[in-house]
Amino acid sequence: MSSLLELRHLRTLTALRDAGNLSRAAELLNLTQSALSHQLKLLESVYGGALYERKSAPPRFTAIGARLLELSDRLLPHVDAAERDLARLAAGTAGQLRIAVECHTCFDWLMPAMDAFRARWPEVEMDIVSGFNPEPAALIPQDKADFAVVSTDGNGLTGVDFHPLFRFEIVAILSRSHALVEKPWLEAADFAGETLITYPVPDEMLDVVRQLLGPSGITVQRRSTELTAALLQLVASGRGISALPLWAVKSYLDRGYVKHCTIGRGGLYGSLYGACASRLSGAPYMMDFVRLVRESCFLTLPGITLL
Amino acid sequence: MSSLLELRHLRTLTALRDAGNLSRAAELLNLTQSALSHQLKLLESVYGGALYERKSAPPRFTAIGARLLELSDRLLPHVDAAERDLARLAAGTAGQLRIAVECHTCFDWLMPAMDAFRARWPEVEMDIVSGFNPEPAALIPQDKADFAVVSTDGNGLTGVDFHPLFRFEIVAILSRSHALVEKPWLEAADFAGETLITYPVPDEMLDVVRQLLGPSGITVQRRSTELTAALLQLVASGRGISALPLWAVKSYLDRGYVKHCTIGRGGLYGSLYGACASRLSGAPYMMDFVRLVRESCFLTLPGITLL
DNA sequence: TATTGATAATGAACTTTATTCATAATCCTG
DNA sequence: CAGGATTATGAATAAAGTTCATTATCAATA
Incomplete structure (x- = not known):
């Protein structure tokens, strides 16, 4: 009798369009494909x-x-805006968002999310905590940051909440002529004698070391640089091998600039979490930020999985 | 986590505003106050x-x-329009809506509903079946009308569906100096010897006759006229008494032009139904028309109850 | 100030609907 | 045509939304 159309349906439809297929849309909405x-x-x-x-x-x-999509496009932005207004009404206070990151790569995907956020919450002061911090989550209890991107949840920090972001594969990057490109996957021993080219972060922050080389007791030479492009240049010219998120090097691989290889049997995977003070965990602007990060990453980074 | 706001909630809010209180809003939405x-x-x-x-x-x-209301006002019209578009997509055919009425009073509330309908379904041809038909529902199987306003459901007509519209009280209308105004309510005997002033319709169509005078075997003189104003003029000048829907005479009563009196112990009530061919009963434009009629009547006619 | 009538709130039972789970079907690609 | 990815389906489960029956609240009024 009465109309059964609800916003839920419109959200599904736009997610379907944005994500490209039902399964991915479900992931985006935190629902099942079914x-x-x-x-x-x-x-x-x-x-x-x-x-x-x-x-x-x-x-x-x-x-x-x-x-129906036309309807969605017309409606959902207004719903969104209204909910933000209501959140503002409820919270009153403006709030700030100081972001700390642990690794350089984060900026690639953080920027678009930050831009979207700025447009939606103009009154929230957004900042990047300068310098690269080995353990950015630690800045939160010290009230030096409000949000930190970290690669592990629950550091035993009290008063800090961890929001799962996404999971991605880390692959070994090799020059096109490297002997190891023939192997179906690399094991720890394959790294022995190689130079590992990485971003300038301590050993224990590197997933390859933490998950593979560390446990098997293999040590390697290290060489580091800040920029992904520079890093790949070193690999391409045979100065060593690297281990990077697949999404970060996808375009280089597609162009055949370097080769890649799975690390370990089932592949090596890294996860990222957003840490924030428990006190702010429920704040609408913080929840919205986490949502924006997850969404924009999911839609732009190839091959990742939402957590 | 995710937003729980749905169109349902927005509809409730606008109904609350339109209907004036929760209970009436519930009536409008076919839900309970609870x-x-x-x-x-x-x-x-x-x-x-x-x-x-x-x-x-x-x-x-x-x-x-x-x-939230601001949001509703922005959203709901678009939802409505979209659903009509979808209905058009599904049905293809334009359809027509020939309306037959049994009594004059109907036009008072039919007009606004028809105007609203015309704006929403410009492609549906709307007409009024000329002449007043003692039994307009009979025109439907003959395919001379698509919609008929009748005061009783289920005439034993096959292929005709009856949609409940609303229920209203019928009160006796007396001149200000009439002796009967003192009585708490009128019984059949009180009508004996009075002249009953009515619209020009057959006896059996009048609720007073059908429900009160008929069963008790009392007959009265009749005098009739087409216009409500004329009818009340006759009553006011002492030519007889009348029995009319409360909503139709409310403004005259408020001005003290005439007096009214409950008919029978618990009051006398009439009901109206919208009859249409079963074949059209589910057609979106027909459902919308019924909805518009119910809604506009509920919001404009004082003291009625939706069926 | 009690009483009544109208409206709103509440908790529990109930009903309906939405979602998941497990699995099968389908489609595409190499 | 096998294998991987995507979608469909039915049954089970979970989560609502709704009603029912009752109580609370408030305003008007006797």
């Missing part, structure tokens, strides 16, 4: 026709689907 | 404050409530 499939099926039964062609990627929407 | 109360409570717990001041009629909204 849930969305059922949702769409229901809508289709109500409106008497398919909403999109299933077998196409990116999805091609039918007239019905397109009309 | 349901809406729970809904609002939930919203208030989420947004951390009241949405409106309960004890005031009409409701006074807080900043939070007002912001």
Whole structure:
């Protein structure tokens, strides 16, 4: 009798468009693929026709689907804006967001999220905590930062909450002529004698060391540089091998500038978490920031998985 | 974590504003007062404050409530429009809406609903079936009308659906000096010897006759005229008494032009139904028309109850 | 100031709906 | 045509939303 269309459905539809397929849309919405499939099926039964062609990627929407998407585009921004206004009404206070990072790569994806955030919460003062801190989460209890990007949850810090961000594969980067490119995957022993080219961070912050080389007692030479491009240049010219997030080097690999190789049997994976003071964990602007980070990363970084 | 605001909530809020209080809002939405109360409570717990001041009629909204209403006003018309577009996509065919009425009073409330309908479904041809038909529902199987306003459901007509509209009290209208105005209510015997002033319709169409005079075997003189104003003029000048819907004469009563009196112990009530061909019963434009009629009547006719 | 009537709130039972889980079907690609 | 990825499906589960029955609150009024 009465209309059954809800915002939930519109969110699903836009997620489907943004994510490219149902499974990814589900990930974006923190739901299962099944849930969305059922949702769409229901809508289709109500409106008497398919909403999109299933077998196409990116999805091609039918007239019905397109009309609903048009509605979504018109509505959701207003809903979003209203909810932020309401959060502001509730909190009153403006707040600040001082961001600390542990590694350089973070900036690649942090910037777009920060830009989006600035547009949505103009009254929140945003800053980057200068310098690179080996353990940025420690800055939070000291009230020197409000948000820190870290690669491990729960450091035993009290009063600090960790929000899962995403998980990504770390691959070994080799020059095109390197002998090891033939191997299906690299084991710890393969690194012996090689020079490991990395960002300038302490050993214990490197996932390759922490998860592979450390446990197996293998030590390697280290050489470091700040920029990804410089790092790859060194690898390409045979000065050593590196281990970097797949998403960070995807474009270089596609161009064939360097080669890559899985590390360990099932691959080596790193995870990132956003740390913030428990006191701010529930603050709408903080939740929105975490959401924006997750969303923009998921939509722009190839091959990552949301946590 | 994720937003829980849904269109449902926005609809509740606008209904609350339109209807004036929670109970009436519930009636408008075909829900219970309790349901809406729970809904609002939930919203208030989420947004951390009241949405409106309960004890005031009409409701006074807080900043939070007002912001949500602002959102509703921006969103709901678009949702509505989209759903109509989708219905058009599904049905394809334009359709027509020929309306037949049984009594003159209907036009008072039919007009605004028809105007609203015309704006929403410009492609549907709307017409009024000329002449007053003692039994307009009969025109539907003959395909001479698509919608008929009748005062009884289920005439034993097959292929015709009856949609409950609303229920209203019918009161006796007396001149200010009439002896009967002193009585707490009128019984059948009180009508004996009086002239009953009515619209020009057959006896069996009049609720007073059908429900009160008929069963008790009392017959009265009849005199009829087409216009409500003329009818009241006759009553006021002592030519007889009348029995009319309370909502139709409310303004005359408020001005003290005539007096009124309850008919029978618990009062006399009439009900109206919208009849249409079963085949069209589920057509979006027909459902929308019924909805518009119910809604506009509920919001404009004083003292009625939705069925 | 009690009484009544109207409106709103509440907690528990209930119903409906949404989501997940486990699995099967389908589609695409190499 | 196998294997991987995506989608569909039915049943089970979880989570709501809604109603019911009752109580609380408030305003008008006797």
